[in-house]
Amino acid sequence: MGTLHAKSPEPDEAEGPKMDLQALKARVQRVHVDGLARTKDDLVINTVRDVFTAQDFQSVILKIHEVRTRLSKLGCFKEVGVFIDTYEGPDALDDGIEVTFEVRELNLLGAKVNTSVGNNEGSVSTGGLLKNVFGRGEELSCEYSHGTKKSSSFFTTFTKPFHNDAATVLSGSVYQQGSEAPWSGYKELDRGVLLSLAFDSAPQVQQKLVLEGVWRYLSCLSRSTAFAVREQAGHSLKSSLRHQLFVDKRDDAVFPTDGVAFTLKNELAGLGGDIGFLKNEVDMQVNLPLPADMVIQGGVIAGHLLPLRNNKTHCITDRFSLGGPTTVRGFEMCGIGPHSDGCSLGAEMYWAAALHAYTPLPLLHRGGTISEKFRLHAFVNTGNMGDFILTDNFKENLRTLVRDMRLSYGAGLAMNLGGFARVELNYCIPLLVQRGDRPSHGLQFGVATDFL
Amino acid sequence: MSKKGRIPFIKAGAFVVAELDPIVAFVANKGVTLTEGLDTTQKADMRAYMSLVSNVLANAELYVSWVDRTTYEEVTMSRYGSVHPWPLNHILTKQKRQQIHRRLKVLGWKQKSLEEVYNEVEHCCSALSERLDKQDFFFGKRPTELDALVFGHLFTLLTTPLPDNRLATIVRSFSNLVKLCQVIERDFFERNNGGSSSGNGEGDYDKLEDLNQLPM
Numbered sequence: 265m266g267t268l269h270a271k272s273p274e275p276d277e278a279e280g281p282k283m284d285l286q287a288l289k290a291r292v293q294r295v296h297v298d299g300l301a302r303t304k305d306d307l308v309i310n311t312v313r314d315v316f317t318a319q320d321f322q323s324v325i326l327k328i329h330e331v332r333t334r335l336s337k338l339g340c341f342k343e344v345g346v347f348i349d350t351y352e353g354p355d356a357l358d359d360g361i362e363v364t365f366e367v368r369e370l371n372l373l374g375a376k377v378n379t380s381v382g383n384n385e386g387s388v389s390t391g392g393l394l395k396n397v398f399g400r401g402e403e404l405s406c407e408y409s410h411g412t413k414k415s416s417s418f419f420t421t422f423t424k425p426f427h428n429d430a431a432t433v434l435s436g437s438v439y440q441q442g443s444e445a446p447w448s449g450y451k452e453l454d455r456g457v458l459l460s461l462a463f464d465s466a467p468q469v470q471q472k473l474v475l476e477g478v479w480r481y482l483s484c485l486s487r488s489t490a491f492a493v494r495e496q497a498g499h500s501l502k503s504s505l506r507h508q509l510f511v512d513k514r515d516d517a518v519f520p521t522d523g524v525a526f527t528l529k530n531e532l533a534g535l536g537g538d539i540g541f542l543k544n545e546v547d548m549q550v551n552l553p554l555p556a557d558m559v560i561q562g563g564v565i566a567g568h569l570l571p572l573r574n575n576k577t578h579c580i581t582d583r584f585s586l587g588g589p590t591t592v593r594g595f596e597m598c599g600i601g602p603h604s605d606g607c608s609l610g611a612e613m614y615w616a617a618a619l620h621a622y623t624p625l626p627l628l629h630r631g632g633t634i635s636e637k638f639r640l641h642a643f644v645n646t647g648n649m650g651d652f653i654l655t656d657n658f659k660e661n662l663r664t665l666v667r668d669m670r671l672s673y674g675a676g677l678a679m680n681l682g683g684f685a686r687v688e689l690n691y692c693i694p695l696l697v698q699r700g701d702r703p704s705h706g707l708q709f710g711v712a713t714d715f716l
Numbered sequence: 717m718s719k720k721g722r723i724p725f726i727k728a729g730a731f732v733v734a735e736l737d738p739i740v741a742f743v744a745n746k747g748v749t750l751t752e753g754l755d756t757t758q759k760a761d762m763r764a765y766m767s768l769v770s771n772v773l774a775n776a777e778l779y780v781s782w783v784d785r786t787t788y789e790e791v792t793m794s795r796y797g798s799v800h801p802w803p804l805n806h807i808l809t810k811q812k813r814q815q816i817h818r819r820l821k822v823l824g825w826k827q828k829s830l831e832e833v834y835n836e837v838e839h840c841c842s843a844l845s846e847r848l849d850k851q852d853f854f855f856g857k858r859p860t861e862l863d864a865l866v867f868g869h870l871f872t873l874l875t876t877p878l879p880d881n882r883l884a885t886i887v888r889s890f891s892n893l894v895k896l897c898q899v900i901e902r903d904f905f906e907r908n909n910g911g912s913s914s915g916n917g918e919g920d921y922d923k924l925e926d927l928n929q930l931p932m
Contacts, residue, residue: 491727501801538801605730
């Protein structure tokens with residue numbers, strides 16, 4: 265927080281303990297911004313212009329606060345301080361005010377080192393970034409990470425914010441990323457370029473358009489990799505256009521008590537390269553508050569992949585997988601659907617639904633840090649996946665989708681991790697299992713940002 | 717397919733075994749071997765000839781495919797790259813070429829001229845031809861791994877059309893080697909070719925498109 269110094273404007277009006285700030289006329293006549301070096305004037309002028317519209321002292325203070333917040337969000341400054349003084353120029357009005365914003369710009373160069381563990385691999389990543397490169401909040405970042413399994417990946421990203429009402433951000437990246445899918449017995453090395461445009465089309469509604477070209481190399485992970493997976497190994501080139509829509513009207517990202525979240529993802533691949541498909545995915549979550557701080561949460565996810573009828577193909581990494589502690593609990597990671605020799609092959613269609621009841625920990629007073637961070641929950645998860653053939657008959661389709669579905673239930677403890685991720689420890693009982701599935705009866709542990 | 721992308725490979729149940737020696741060892745583990753009738757000297761002999769074939773013929777094939785400019789541009793580029801979409805076809809072919817060049821350089825083959833390579837092949841073939849002499853197979857009446865290896869290489873050389881057919885011409889000048897190829901093809905691969913090629917003259921070898929063993 266910056267410091268706010270305000271002189272009492274008029275001695276006769278400042279007498280009473282209660283002061284009507286709205287009745288106090290004030291006009292901002294001059295604004296100084298101190299400490300600008302690289303940041304461009306037009307950006308700063310556009311941001312601070314708003315304070316000139318204020319007519320009384322209260323709105324001056326509010327506008328200044330607003331402008332201060334916006335200045336610090338530009339991505340150009342690390343500190344913004346405000347001084348308010350009476351204006352004493354030659355053309356000074358009686359109620360003239362002079363505002364000085366004292367800013368400290370971000371250092372051009374930044375660096376970071378961090379370690380992470382995930383997906384059975386630990387990795388170290390180092391990176392450098394150039395902040396506010398061209399004076400309008402642009403950022404260029406490079407990150408290189410090296411994993412214990414000799415996978416190395418790097419990302420180079422340039423981000424250009426437009427500072428308009430829709431908070432448009434254009435970014436481009438060049439990257440290389442290695443990943444492993446032990447449940448399917450393959451590893452993947454991706455090298456690609458990304459161009460993405462993100463903007464808000466309404467409050468809490470974000471849209472994203474992504475153009476991506478990626479060269480993927482799939483190879484066999486172990487001696488026991490199924491032949492059906494080996495057949496799909498090799499090089500492929502995918503170019504795709506993705507559209508993503510996020511609506512989040514929940515009151516909290518990890519343990520919401522009320523509100524709806526909705527995500528829609530569409531991807532059209534096959535503009536160039538040998539991979540072609542149309543992929544659609546939806547994700548919806550509804551939260552209902554109950555008495556005694558209990559919350560009922562319902563979630564549905566579904567996806568559909570349509571191969572394009574031309575000479576393009578798609579392979580195992582494009583197909584959907586289902587099961588695991590973050591989707592249908594009570595199954596191993598990607599443990600639902602077609603398998604060959606213990607390797608998950610994925611499918612072209614899936615749906616899954618979940619019903620949760622959350623309650624705070626008992627015997628603890630409300631509002632404490634522990635009771636804020638933990639929840640007990642009981643759940644029923646269900647889902648199905650396969651290469652279903654759908655017809656025009658709605659009832660028939662419904663029967664196809666529900667036939668051979670999987671179901672599991674259980675209860676456990678969930679923990680809020682840093683306000684964005686969740687850790688769950690559950691006891692799960694799979695109830696409906698199909699041949700080939702890998703159910704996991706008993707304790708299951710999961711960490712993720714998104715849970716079903 | 718195989719973990720390191722090597723050929724040839726076989727799939728036996730859950731196992732995938734790649735390359736000749738591991739395959740032979742794998743099959744021997746199951747109690748099947750072609751070298752029962754051989755004594756120790758013959759076995760050592762066989763290994764020596766096998767390494768001769770792997771060293772000379774395999775490297776010569778690599779040389780002609782990847783180092784010789786005409787063959788590289790007219791045959792190898794499209795043969796290796798055509799399965800990949802643009803621009804991967806160029807990138808991957810270049811990568812492979814560099815890799816092969818490095819390997820041949822280490823083995824001392826890259827510095828050779830095409831003429832020297834042909835001479836090496838001729839020497840190797842004449843050594844094999846002498847060993848084979850008038851027998852059905854290299855070690856008498858029954859085929860061994862050496863016969864399989866020689867067949868794999870020679871059959872490919874005989875049946876792959878290249879801009880410069882010198883390799884095929886060299887092989888064809890050793891009539892007993894050609895006869896070995898014909899016998900093996902007739903006895904072991906007849907079903908695959910529908911029997912049409914059995915008993916035909918060696919002229920047919922130019923037309924055969926059975927490229928089940930590409931020189932890599």
